[in-house]
Amino acid sequence: MDLQAIRTFCRAVEAGNLTAAAKALHITKSVASRRCQSLEDGLGVKLLARNTKGVTPTDEGALFYERGIRILDDVEDAAQAVKHTSDNLVGTLRFTAPRSFADLKLGPPLMAFAQQHPGLKLEMNLTDERVDIIGGGFDLGLRIAPELSDTSLIARKICDIRHHVVASPAYLEAHGTPKTPEDLKDHNCVFYSNVEAAKQWRFGTGNNARAVRVTGQVTSNSGLMQLAAAVEGVAIATLPDFFLEDAVRDGKVIKLFEDVPRAPSYLYALYPERRLLPLKVRLFIDFMADWFAVPENHCEV
Template sequence: MDRLTALAVFRQVVERGSFAAAARHLKLSAAAVSKNIGELEAHLAVRLLNRTTRSMSLTEAGQRYYEQVSRILDDLQQADSSLGELQATPSGTLRVSAPMSFSLVCLADAIPRFLARYPELTLDLQLDDRRVDMIAEGFDLAVRGSDRLEDSSLVARPLLTLRHVLCAAPQYLRRHGTPQVPEDLQALECVQFSLSGHAREWVFQRGEQVRRLEVCGRYSVNSSLALCAALRAGHGISLVPEIYVRDDLAQGRLQPLLEDWQMMQTQLYAIYPSRRQLQAKVRVFIDFLLEELGQQA
């Protein structure tokens, strides 16, 4: 017996006054309606309906059961409707994990505009450069940067390609010299972003030439903003996403190096659990990311 179907059949029989009317409404055969009522009564071990060839009425137990079942079915219908509204209208709490440096540089100023656009939505934005377990920690969406995304059951939507630039402060280059080829970096102080998959190996390409260099330095850090601060202070050379140092390059605080070589790139993704039945709150945040990052790119 399908319990929920049997309850719905019982309600329709009571409200429509006959098995035949309930069968027409539910698009079932009269035999199927009778079978559902019989199985429900057998399951409950109580008679719910008094029925003859000409009339039908509720027993005392049937009346009490009908009132309780009706409330339960109404609550279920309301629950279904509320989810439909949630799918259609961005509302509720949206939990997002995003890298700290990236968010502070590229998203922080735009978040208030997003919230103003969707007044029924609450945003819980967790800034953390570590790779969170979305499902275990209850996130609806995560923003992740990677040059190689691991296989996963999660959906990865590309947002932006972060082009890296090799740079240093002019005062550092005056003291230690300007590298002319990638191999020159091995004699210089290289600041490493410790969360990168290539923290200790930098790759340069020019045409068919590929150089993979093991770099070293006295400073590695898990924050791109701290790394940029070290560069501006004249402590070494580093590969850093161009978007983080765009103003520094324009103002001359940092100087690009080996510009005839192609540097690594990092793809930024929006990661979420499922492509099916995507909640409105997740969909509109992805749209916001694409819009905002598209302008910055």
């Protein structure tokens, strides 16, 4: 039985359409379609129900998918056993990560990991936009969020990411200093467009959790642009620790409401569910978790 056909079929089931499956496997849609058709012809059963929105597995297809994933995992495990050791990884690791976080924090650990595994190619997709990890054909993704809604993905927490509300001394002198989060309703705030409920800033945890609705002039999908709005005295911003180290140290912004912290977020490693996690993925995640567990590498101001 053709392993490429099985791999293409499983990717199509995961992505929900042949176009995304083909893109993930770096083949054309017509090749993906032929592989799935040849698999169905060889088995003598219909595995995929095709419609204008994409593909869904039939009952037989769902059963074959579960077995097919195990076959692919076993093949991957066998290949790793004969080709790889933890000191001699080969192949390519494709992952996605938030660009702002990568630019400011991921350079040293990524280069250290690359030096530790010179035979492994690292292919990075760095963007602050939400990425379809399965449909994009990535081995894993790093994501910062207070909680995750991707129920189809396995998540491992790497480290805590604290957020702070900050403003410049010039802004506070001109507009006054808000004493409580509720006072923000009378101030100009800058928003991050890549998150849901961007104008609802959450404070506290547990029974003390509350949301404060804020308004403002500037909205951006760039954390650096939000920081610029705060540093230049245009608005009050809420930003993760890793954006604020230099600005806080140099006195360009001042942290507000430290006695009422923002609700926490976390850096997660996300990867598709597999019975056997590829060695390159496991070692990469372990490396990142170990790196950010070291106090001097913490993402805290």
